[in-house]
Amino acid sequence: EVVLTQSPGTLPLSPGERATLSCRASQSISSAYLTWYQQKPGQAPRLLIYAASTRATGIPDRFSGSGSGTDFTLTISKLEPEDFAVYYCQQYGGSLMYTFGQGTKLEIK
Amino acid sequence: VQLVESGGGLVQPGGSLRLSCTASGFTFSSYNMNWVRQAPGKGLEWVSYISTSSRTIHYADSVKGRFTISRDNAKNSLYLQMHGLRDDDTAVYYCARGIAVAIYYGMDVWGQGTTVTVS
Numbered sequence: 001e002v003v004l005t006q007s008p009g010t011l012p013l014s015p016g017e018r019a020t021l022s023c024r025a026s027q028s029i030s031s032a033y034l035t036w037y038q039q040k041p042g043q044a045p046r047l048l049i050y051a052a053s054t055r056a057t058g059i060p061d062r063f064s065g066s067g068s069g070t071d072f073t074l075t076i077s078k079l080e081p082e083d084f085a086v087y088y089c090q091q092y093g094g095s096l097m098y099t100f101g102q103g104t105k106l107e108i109k
Numbered sequence: 110v111q112l113v114e115s116g117g118g119l120v121q122p123g124g125s126l127r128l129s130c131t132a133s134g135f136t137f138s139s140y141n142m143n144w145v146r147q148a149p150g151k152g153l154e155w156v157s158y159i160s161t162s163s164r165t166i167h168y169a170d171s172v173k174g175r176f177t178i179s180r181d182n183a184k185n186s187l188y189l190q191m192h193g194l195r196d197d198d199t200a201v202y203y204c205a206r207g208i209a210v211a212i213y214y215g216m217d218v219w220g221q222g223t224t225v226t227v228s
Contacts, residue, residue, distance in 0.1 A: 035215035037153075044203055044219035045145075045153060051214060088153055092213035097167050098143070098155040 002026055004089050004101035012109040019076040021104045023089035028069045033092040036065055036074045039103075040085045048087075049074065076106075084108050110134040110218055112204050117223030124194050124227070130187040130204030130220055138182035141207035143216055144189050146200035146225075156202070157189065172198075194227045201225075 003026040013019055023034070031052035037045040047056040049065035052072055062077040076083055089101040116128040128144070144156040157178040158167045166178055177190040187204050201224050205216035 030213075032211070033213045037215075039153075044221055045205075045216075046219070047208075047215065047217045050208060050217075056217060090153075090155075090215055092215070095167055097158045097169075098145075098215065100153040100155070103152045 002029060002091055002093055002099060004091055004099060006087075006089060006101035006104045008104060009102070010105045010107060012107050013079055014109045015079050015081055017079050019074075019079055019083070019106055021074040021076075021087050021106070023067075023072040023074070023101050025070045025072070025091060029091050031068045031072075034065075034067070034072050035090045035092075037088045037090065038083075038085050039088065045088065079106075081108075112206065112218055112220035114202065114204055114220045114223035117202065117225045119226045119228065120194055122195060122227055125190070125192045126194065126225060128189040128191070128202055128204075128223055128225070130189075132185045132187070132206075135206075135218075137180075137185040140209055141212060142180060142187045143205045143207060144178060144187075145203045145205050145216070145219075146198075147203070147222075148197070148200045151200075154200075158207070159187070191225070194225075196227050199225060199227045 005024045007022045034052040036049040039045045053065045064075045086103045086105045088103045111133045114130045143158050159178045175193040179188045201222040203222045204220045206218040208214035208217045
């Protein structure tokens with residue numbers, strides 16, 4: 001089973017700054033299998049990026065995804081106040097379907 | 110496009126509960142569906158998957174043998190029958206639509222969740 005490890009656990013930044021969130025897989029995975037979600041308190045997760053780098057419908061272009069193999073990154077180029085949330089990466093694992101990373105909390109500094 | 114869960118509540122350990130998810134705004138029968146849960150203050154955990162025709166079903170090891178996923182395409186509804194509930198099943202349960210283009214892309218529409226408390 002592939003384990004996803006996200007870092008850092010908490011990322012304190014200010015609006016306008018650039019955020020770089022990491023997701024590392026315990027073994028190499030296809031970039032097609034890597035997805036990112038955003039979750040705000042009391043809300044359901046929201047799809048941001050799939051196939052490692054494809055933005056979902058309606059997602060602003062300040063969000064971008066990259067990576068391959070075992071190392072994947074979600075970058076938010078210039079933080080807006082509404083971007084402070086928890087971010088999860090997820091991978092597809094065949095019959096085990098989906099596993100999630102433990103999340104990175106992006107908080108206001 | 111909307112998913113609305115219901116059926117959550119307080120149940121004793123060992124008890125049973127049936128969750129429902131009603132879809133609207135899209136052709137439900139054309140999409141694979143999932144249940145994902147989130148324990149209080151914790152991360153996301155995928156629970157179960159069902160294909161469009163119900164032909165393919167998968168479960169997380171943590172619920173295998175206790176939970177049963179099903180769907181009724183005529184009623185635009187997804188279900189999760191839960192038996193043998195344990196304290197660690199306490200969570201918000203979300204139904205989530207699989208991305209149509211490819212199963213491995215993940216889930217693009219989520220309900221607001223229904224809370225299950227086992228105590």
